[in-house]
Amino acid sequence: MKLLIKGGKLVDFENNCFILRDILIDGKFIKKIDRNIRVQEDFKVIDANNLYISPGFIDAHVHLREPGFEHKETIYSGTKACAKGGFTHVFSMPNTKPSPDSIENLNDLLSRINESAVIKVTPVASVTEGIGGEELVDLKKLSKENIIGFSDDGNPVNSIDYVYKTLLNSIKTKKPLITHSEDRSCFKVGAVNRGKVSEYYSVDGIPNEAEFNMIQRDIDILEETGGHLHICHVSSKESIDIIRNAKLRGLNVTCEVTPHHLSLTEDVVMEKGAMAKVNPPLKTRVDVDRIIKGIQEGTIDMIATDHAPHEIESKKLPIDKASYGFSGAETAFSVAYTYLVKPRKINLIELFRLMSYYPSKVFNVEKEGTIKESYFANLTLINLRREYEVKSSEFVSKGKNTPFEGEKLNGKVMMTIYNGEIVYEEEN
Ligand code: DOR
């Protein structure tokens, strides 16, 4: 398809501003960016007046559930949801059945992606077989394949030896160790944040130590090995201090934060019950404020959704039995915009960086993350004036599990263009 996007405000990261330009797309790439481009009839013209345009968002952390848990989500439904959220490239986490732990299982996943994804999906391979923690995968072999890195997300990597080997492997291969940092010896059952919420429900709580102990351990190993450590969904104030110090010492440690951890506190869990249960758990105001400061000071590298769709029955169980996680792809931008940009904690350019430019740099994704001639025509068009109410019944994702139900959010994705094709368009 040939497209001409007219009159949008494009983000220019280099000059830290928005510029009014037209974008001409022919095939998969951006052909031309200029003022008042004129074309022949065979172009579809898109009126982007009053819309802001970001490079297509890149989500470093989504659970697409296929293979194995197709009742929760499929690669098709999950990528449709991501497209609606403005994402054009997502990294799929390996807590599937089987997990991408061998060439055979990875190839099966890649062919499923090839068949049904509506945007780009790059898998994260598992560190251990079946994310079981016992047998290390063949790092060398898998590193040659089309993967982003290695993670046992959903589970921590307890073995120091495996962390060591995966970090050493990352030096040459540039395939980082991506960690779900959780020291499970800190609690028995878990479920919610330790403190007033665990007391309220009379359940075992997860303390901040569970996260920051493991982060400290992995950073200590990184100091010895070198390589690249990427830490998922950081949620506690201590973790951010530890990561900041490690960065100041010159270590290659990067991290992400979710839209829910930068916006919601543990109080929501007492109000909404298991619908607000997530791992790591929602924490205190002090933790949330430290996260926001971590974004402002540059300790946090990106916003990633941890899109974790679940069937609604599994969220209606008692708090200690219900599934962890939120269906977050479709609300991510609006949540971040409403909680960060509207109250002027960061500006819109920085939010666009956190959702596109920074992930492209951290994970060496080429020709994405910037709006530029000859780069992939991956674009997200946004109307900042739109306010809407979150209705999970309108989610494209199979997962209707959101703690934002009924909340009014600002800023809406109006169109997502992936490789020069419109993969999502807001109807009204
Ligand atoms: O809340 C979560 N849900 N946290 C995780 O780490 C895993 C995820 C899932 O797969 O449901």
Ligand code: ZN
């Ligand atoms: Zn996780």
